[in-house]
Every structure is written in structure tokens, then in C-alpha cells.
Amino acid sequence: MDGNGRWARERGEDRVFGHANGVESVRSAVRAAGELGIDYLTLYAFSTENWSRPRNEINALMELLVESLAGEVAELVRKGVRLCSTGDISALPESCIAALRNVEEQTSDCKGLTLILALSYSGRWELTEAVRRIVQAGIPAEFIDEDTVRKHLSMPDVPDPELLIRTSGEQRLSNFLLWQLAYSELHFTPVMWPDFREDHFKAAILEFRGRERRFGRTGEQIKSPTASPGGEIPKAE
Numbered sequence: 001m002d003g004n005g006r007w008a009r010e011r012g013e014d015r016v017f018g019h020a021n022g023v024e025s026v027r028s029a030v031r032a033a034g035e036l037g038i039d040y041l042t043l044y045a046f047s048t049e050n051w052s053r054p055r056n057e058i059n060a061l062m063e064l065l066v067e068s069l070a071g072e073v074a075e076l077v078r079k080g081v082r083l084c085s086t087g088d089i090s091a092l093p094e095s096c097i098a099a100l101r102n103v104e105e106q107t108s109d110c111k112g113l114t115l116i117l118a119l120s121y122s123g124r125w126e127l128t129e130a131v132r133r134i135v136q137a138g139i140p141a142e143f144i145d146e147d148t149v150r151k152h153l154s155m156p157d158v159p160d161p162e163l164l165i166r167t168s169g170e171q172r173l174s175n176f177l178l179w180q181l182a183y184s185e186l187h188f189t190p191v192m193w194p195d196f197r198e199d200h201f202k203a204a205i206l207e208f209r210g211r212e213r214r215f216g217r218t219g220e221q222i223k224s225p226t227a228s229p230g231g232e233i234p235k236a237e
């Protein structure tokens with residue numbers, strides 16, 4: 001969700017104004033994802049690196065998060081959206097943790113879209129935590145394979161994203177879901193996050209649905225998967 005700060009500055013406003021306007025884009029994305037029948041949507045709301053921002057911006061973001069969670073919970077329940085979080089949640093202010101836990105609990109039985117907020121998150125943090133947990137579990141080196149690592153990630157039951165969307169013209173992963181994005185498609189758009197609304201989201205998904213995903217195989221193997229060695233093509237989630 002990139003470009004809030006620049007969007008605000010272009011309007012002669014404080015960066016926080018951009019974040020506040022970005023909340024409406026979050027609503028739009030959740031609405032569009034629900035309408036398109038998407039199962040999982042992960043929003044990179046606050047990275048590990050974002051802790052180095054000015055204190056007033058961090059505080060404003062945390063307040064915005066608490067306000068948004070409290071204000072949206074009824075709508076999330078109504079829409080059947082289950083809210084989860086990933087990241088070093090213990091590093092967040094108490095008020096944020098309480099607000100998150102409250103919404104997670106209230107939406108825990110929802111069966112529609114799973115909305116994951118990545119907060120105080122980075123891919124390297126997650127991988128470091130996974131290594132720590134593997135060592136703590138005393139798993140011998142010869143038994144460690146990709147599946148072991150996957151099972152020790154923060155949300156092992158969540159499928160890898162099919163599509164990463166990054167707004168604001170930047171073309172980087174910025175430490176997001178480093179393991180999970182291995183085979184994801186990438187969509188970069190110059191649109192700043194506060195301007196990125198339902199139509200942009202839907203257009204990105206439509207364009208993605210037209211792409212051929214090969215997962216390292218040839219075009220011929222994709223066209224007739226049963227005729228090729230190596231088993232089935234991973235199913236798109």
C-alpha cells in the first residue's frame with residue numbers, strides 16, 4: 001500500500017493525511033476481493049523498517065489502525081471477512097494489540113475472505129523466526145526440507161499469494177513475504193495507494209487472470225499437463 005506520503009505531499013498536506021485517505025482504499029480492496037471471490041488478501045500495513053519513521057507518523061498510523069479496526073468490525077462480520085495478522089505483533093502498542101485481538105476473535109468464525117494484516121512484519125523477520133522455531137523443536141539438519149521451513153512460517157496454512165500488487169510506481173518487494181512470493185505474479189502500478197480503488201483492484205485481477213503461469217515448466221507442459229512428467233501443475237488458489 002505504497003504512496004500515501006507522496007500523495008499527501010502533492011496536496012500540500014502532512015503524510016498522515018495520505019494514510020488516512022488510504023483507509024478508504026483498504027475498504028475498496030476488501031470489497032473488491034470479496035466480490036471477486038478471492039480467498040486471501042494480505043495487506044502490508046506496517047513493515048519492520050517502518051519503525052524508523054518519525055515518532056508522530058508511527059503514532060498516527062497506530063491510532064488509525066485502532067480506529068479503523070473498531071470502526072470496521074461490524075462490517076467485516078456482516079461481510080463474512082475473517083481478520084488475521086502476521087508480524088511481530090508484540091512490538092505494537094497495547095491498544096493496537098487489544099484492537100487486533102478483539103477483531104480477530106469477533107471474526108474468527110467468518111467463512112468468506114481471509115484478510116491478513118502484516119504489521120511490524122518483514123520477510124526476513126519471518127524467516128529468522130522460522131529458523132529459530134526449527135532449532136527450538138530440535139529437528140536434525142538431515143530432516144529439514146522445504147516443507148519443514150514452510151510449516152514453521154508464521155501462517156503455514158495460508159497458500160502462497162498468486163499475485164502481488166504494489167502501488168506508487170515502486171518496483172521492489174521491500175522485504176514482503178520473501179518465501180511465499182517465489183512464484184507469484186507481480187503487478188506494479190503508478191497509482192498511489194489513496195487513489196487505488198475498486199476499479200484499479202479489479203483491473204489488476206482481470207489482467208492477472210489472463211496470464212499464463214508456468215511454475216518453471218514449458219508452455220507445452222502447461223497446455224497438456226497429463227502428457228508431461230512431473231505431475232500436476234499447482235492449482236491456482
Ligand code: FPP
Pocket residue numbers: 001002003004005006007015019020022023026043044045046047050061064065068069117168
Ligand atoms: C506506505 O506508504 C504506507 C504505509 C506505511 C501505511 C499503510 C497504512 C494505511 C493505508 C492505513 C491503515 C491500514 C489499515 C489496514 C486500516 P508511504 O508512507 O511509504 O508512502 P510514500 O512512499 O509516498 O512515502
